[in-house]
Amino acid sequence: MAGEQTMKRLPPVRQRPAWAALEAHYRKVSGLHLRDLFAADPARGERLAVEAAGIYLDYSKNRITEETLKLLVQLAEQSDLRGRIDAMFRGDKINVTEKRAVLHVALRAPRSASIRVDGEDVVPAVHQVLDRMSAFAERVRGGAWRGHTGKQIRNIVNIGIGGSDLGPVMAYEALKHCSERTMTFRFVSNVDGTDFVEATRDLEPAHTLFIISSKTFTTLETMTNAHDARTWLLTGLGGDMKAVPKHFVAVSTNAEKVKEFGIDPANMFGFWDWVGGRYSMDSAIGLSTMLAIGPDGFQAMLDGFRQVDEHFRAAPFERNLPVLMGLLSVWYCDFFGAQTVAVLPYEQYLKRFPAYLQQLTMESNGKHVTLEGERVDVDTGPIYWGEPGTNGQHSFYQLIHQGTRLIPADFIAFVHSLNPLGRHHDMLLANVLAQTEALAFGKTAEEVKAEGTPDWLVPHRVFEGNRPSNTLLLDSLTPRALGKLVALYEHNVFTQGVIWNIDSFDQWGVELGKVLAQRIIPELESKEEPKLGHDSSTNTLIRRYRKLKGAAS
Ligand code: F6P
Numbered sequence: 241m242a243g244e245q246t247m248k249r250l251p252p253v254r255q256r257p258a259w260a261a262l263e264a265h266y267r268k269v270s271g272l273h274l275r276d277l278f279a280a281d282p283a284r285g286e287r288l289a290v291e292a293a294g295i296y297l298d299y300s301k302n303r304i305t306e307e308t309l310k311l312l313v314q315l316a317e318q319s320d321l322r323g324r325i326d327a328m329f330r331g332d333k334i335n336v337t338e339k340r341a342v343l344h345v346a347l348r349a350p351r352s353a354s355i356r357v358d359g360e361d362v363v364p365a366v367h368q369v370l371d372r373m374s375a376f377a378e379r380v381r382g383g384a385w386r387g388h389t390g391k392q393i394r395n396i397v398n399i400g401i402g403g404s405d406l407g408p409v410m411a412y413e414a415l416k417h418c419s420e421r422t423m424t425f426r427f428v429s430n431v432d433g434t435d436f437v438e439a440t441r442d443l444e445p446a447h448t449l450f451i452i453s454s455k456t457f458t459t460l461e462t463m464t465n466a467h468d469a470r471t472w473l474l475t476g477l478g479g480d481m482k483a484v485p486k487h488f489v490a491v492s493t494n495a496e497k498v499k500e501f502g503i504d505p506a507n508m509f510g511f512w513d514w515v516g517g518r519y520s521m522d523s524a525i526g527l528s529t530m531l532a533i534g535p536d537g538f539q540a541m542l543d544g545f546r547q548v549d550e551h552f553r554a555a556p557f558e559r560n561l562p563v564l565m566g567l568l569s570v571w572y573c574d575f576f577g578a579q580t581v582a583v584l585p586y587e588q589y590l591k592r593f594p595a596y597l598q599q600l601t602m603e604s605n606g607k608h609v610t611l612e613g614e615r616v617d618v619d620t621g622p623i624y625w626g627e628p629g630t631n632g633q634h635s636f637y638q639l640i641h642q643g644t645r646l647i648p649a650d651f652i653a654f655v656h657s658l659n660p661l662g663r664h665h666d667m668l669l670a671n672v673l674a675q676t677e678a679l680a681f682g683k684t685a686e687e688v689k690a691e692g693t694p695d696w697l698v699p700h701r702v703f704e705g706n707r708p709s710n711t712l713l714l715d716s717l718t719p720r721a722l723g724k725l726v727a728l729y730e731h732n733v734f735t736q737g738v739i740w741n742i743d744s745f746d747q748w749g750v751e752l753g754k755v756l757a758q759r760i761i762p763e764l765e766s767k768e769e770p771k772l773g774h775d776s777s778t779n780t781l782i783r784r785y786r787k788l789k790g791a792a793s
Pocket of ligand 1: 453456462747750
């Protein structure tokens with residue numbers, strides 16, 4: 241197994257002593273109510289909080305005691321979390337199924353750092369790409385880079401999917417307040433033609449620059465959209481192929497394919513196989529982000545990432561934000577049987593943050609076998625989902641408050657609004673605090689009755705409480721703060737993956753559907769009636785679609 245020289249072979253999760261201790265402990269504490277835990281310890285809200293790298297995490301409203309924390313930290317130690325963190329930062333090939341190092345942390349390492357992969361220091365190459373990106377971004381933003389007809393670039397369209405889209409979209413939305421407002425940014429990902437058509441319908445080709453973002457430069461959706469973009473541009477500019485290099489740049493690890501597409505390799509911004517797609521928003525995949533917020537803003541974002549990296553690497557587990565969050569997720573997922581984690585940003589600019597986290601968390605930890613290929617003996621990878629508050633309060637919060645399922649939630653809030661407007665921000669923050677209070681403490685039948693509620697209505701108006709949450713409080717949503725938040729979740733995911741002893745950095749589960757789609761596409765397109773060899777459901781659906789679209793004879 242690649243990487244085995246540095247990674248201890250771990251016993252199955254259930255066989256680690258701390259796991260058995262946690263099971264026994266769970267039986268003792270699962271019935272405790274947060275009301276009682278707070279009543280018994282008036283300082284709980286101050287004690288169970290950690291501040292690091294400018295992030296304040298209040299985790300006191302979790303169903304834990306001092307003993308829970310002690311045992312979870314022991315579990316982390318028995319899972320060799322320290323060794324695995326060191327292995328990642330050292331550049332060991334901890335993505336064992338792809339035999340790759342996992343070095344998104346090198347993307348934000350300072351110039352003075354040295355991180356070796358196969359004997360080669362990767363830091364100089366990281367900074368060389370960052371420098372090229374900065375020079376390019378300055379030229380485009382300043383108007384020195386002109387389109388084929390001499391016009392200034394006003395529109396940037398990023399074409400990519402998964403990690404080559406979700407990070408750029410999320411970051412653009414998150415940092416819109418400090419983006420270059422005279423420019424238009426669009427993102428095309430879906431193979432559904434609507435995405436491309438809607439994204440470009442009001443743009444002028446002469447003012448438009450496409451960034452084709454794809455680690456592999458083979459992804460069906462991205463390559464299909466990239467070809468559409470080239471046709472769209474050439475149609476708009478009179479068909480002169482010389483226009484392409486002025487209006488297309490690429491971000492990829494695959495220089496050969498980029499060249500084949502017709503993009504000048506001088507206009508390709510590279511990254512490396514040790515950057516996973518879902519961990520790539522701070523690599524050249526972030527070119528659209530840099531064009532939007534400028535090189536200094538991008539650098540500030542990288543600084544934010546780096547501060548949390550350093551904290552994750554050095555802080556003791558009991559005061560380590562990502563470690564604590566990761567361990568709490570394991571606690572709810574495996575002991576309480578919670579299936580999901582809600583992420584609820586009270587910041588409108590973070591509206592795409594939950595969608596971004598879905599790939600980060602679920603493509604990473606949606607695995608059913610260990611690093612050694614054995615079935616994991618506990619549940620892994622909770623489902624992450626969410627929406628910005630307060631909107632969610634008027635839709636799905638009902639279920640979190642009174643449903644039958646336990647849904648741990650991360651509330652994310654900022655002290656300062658980027659758009660101070662009257663009383664809005666105090667109202668927004670009051671809602672964060674009110675929700676976490678209501679979830680934890682609820683409202684008893686006695687309290688409901690005391691309000692004069694008729695007996696028959698009382699059960700409907702009771703809030704059981706004891707619903708756990710974390711509250712993350714930061715100063716304001718700057719580029720630096722965004723970097724910190726993303727790194728926090730990256731390392732939270734890492735912590736969970738180490739406990740489960742899974743490969744958080746491969747994604748074999750996306751392959752089968754891709755292969756089958758390649759088989760079905762010609763069956764849908766063929767003029768002749770195809771010979772179908774699928775199951776009866778798939779065959780019937782293919783025939784029906786062909787008939788209705790008018791392809792069948
Ligand atoms: O299909 C999943 C995936 O491989 C993701 O992991 C990745 O982020 C996305 O596709 C896009 O891949 P690429 O950047 O190579 O086009």
